[in-house]
Amino acid sequence: MTLNNLKPRLPDIIIRENWPLFPLSTLGTGGKAEFFAQPETVPQLQEIVRAAENTPVYVLGGGSNILIPDGVIHGLVISTRNLSSISWLDDRTAEIGAGFSLPVLVKTLREKNIGGLEFSAGIPGTLGGAIMGNAGAGGRGVCEFAESLNAVDAQGNLVALGRDDFSYGYRNCTLSGVIIASVVMSWNGDSWDEAKYSEFMAKRKNQPIGMRSAGCTFKNPEGHSAGKLLDDCGCKGLRIGGAFVSDVHANFILNGGNATSSDIIELADLCAKRVCESTGITLEPEIKTLSPCFSVK
Numbered sequence: 001m002t003l004n005n006l007k008p009r010l011p012d013i014i015i016r017e018n019w020p021l022f023p024l025s026t027l028g029t030g031g032k033a034e035f036f037a038q039p040e041t042v043p044q045l046q047e048i049v050r051a052a053e054n055t056p057v058y059v060l061g062g063g064s065n066i067l068i069p070d071g072v073i074h075g076l077v078i079s080t081r082n083l084s085s086i087s088w089l090d091d092r093t094a095e096i097g098a099g100f101s102l103p104v105l106v107k108t109l110r111e112k113n114i115g116g117l118e119f120s121a122g123i124p125g126t127l128g129g130a131i132m133g134n135a136g137a138g139g140r141g142v143c144e145f146a147e148s149l150n151a152v153d154a155q156g157n158l159v160a161l162g163r164d165d166f167s168y169g170y171r172n173c174t175l176s177g178v179i180i181a182s183v184v185m186s187w188n189g190d191s192w193d194e195a196k197y198s199e200f201m202a203k204r205k206n207q208p209i210g211m212r213s214a215g216c217t218f219k220n221p222e223g224h225s226a227g228k229l230l231d232d233c234g235c236k237g238l239r240i241g242g243a244f245v246s247d248v249h250a251n252f253i254l255n256g257g258n259a260t261s262s263d264i265i266e267l268a269d270l271c272a273k274r275v276c277e278s279t280g281i282t283l284e285p286e287i288k289t290l291s292p293c294f295s296v297k
């Protein structure tokens with residue numbers, strides 16, 4: 001694919017070339033997309049996917065759980081940020097665009113006195129990204145409230161998926177090979193629990209606030225806290241290039257300003273190696289590396 005043959009197929013859509021991706025990730029690292037598009041509507045998203053035949057297609061939501069490799073990302077990177085509509089189907093059910101901000105959703109539910117997502121207090125990103133990783137805290141995750149979703153497949157078709165079409169667990173969802181376009185979220189009759197929300201918000205004080213990160217680097221292994229394991233192995237303060245381990249929370253790797261994604265990968269590997277050597281536990285990354293959603297059709 002070249003810009004010359006992609007652009008004429010999408011006359012109404014802005015396709016960027018060699019587009020820097022670091023501003024679109026909370027870590028603030030990573031290279032450039034060969035091609036980049038930010039559809040405004042689901043039909044535009046479908047058109048873009050259809051036009052991008054035989055090329056790797058990548059999806060970016062809020063970029064808050066992702067490591068974008070350095071250098072050129074060959075193919076087409078699609079940002080869902082403008083798919084941010086919300087339409088209430090009844091008092092407690094809404095169809096929400098994949099690019100809708102999770103913090104805004106939490107604020108909306110708080111204002112409407114609809115309980116359920118209190119545990120999502122302080123989690124950045126979009127709803128689509130949150131569903132893909134079943135984002136949450138305290139043993140809960142946003143997928144609990146997903147009734148159904150619309151997604152775009154590799155052929156550009158809009159497919160409707162119900163609750164039986166995917167399953168989820170701790171920081172994991174089985175959906176793959178599709179781009180989530182919108183999610184029907186439904187909450188039961190619970191009222192908003194402000195005390196619970198404040199409790200989850202308060203826990204954020206044990207995390208580095210206002211620093212460039214992608215949240216927790218590793219998942220908690222069964223029965224353990226990754227942060228404690230890393231702390232016990234002396235990882236706090238470790239540094240490679242511009243990346244360093246927070247001295248507030250050992251499971252946060254921070255970009256001090258001039259880190260590259262390679263610095264972050266090297267530092268994460270070093271931390272995982274230390275934990276493995278001293279405890280025998282293999283840490284699994286929680287941060288995802290930007291990789292193709294689908295490529296050859």
Ligand SMILES: Cc1cc2nc3c(=O)[nH]c(=O)nc-3n(C[C@H](O)[C@H](O)[C@H](O)COP(=O)(O)OP(=O)(O)OC[C@H]3O[C@@H](n4cnc5c(N)ncnc54)[C@H](O)[C@@H]3O)c2cc1C
Nearest residue numbers: 061062063064065066098125126128129130135136180215
């Ligand atoms: C300070 C901080 C605190 C955090 N705290 C928490 C926490 O407490 N709990 C928690 O679970 N997470 C936490 N995170 C991580 C992150 O905020 C969540 O995982 C968030 O839900 C990711 O959403 P996103 O839109 O940013 O996804 P992105 O980072 O953009 O993408 C994540 C993955 O989902 C894919 N993806 C995104 N959108 C779509 C879509 N529409 N269709 C298909 N695939 C898609 C991407 O390709 C990528 O593989 C934290 C992050 C930060 C920076």
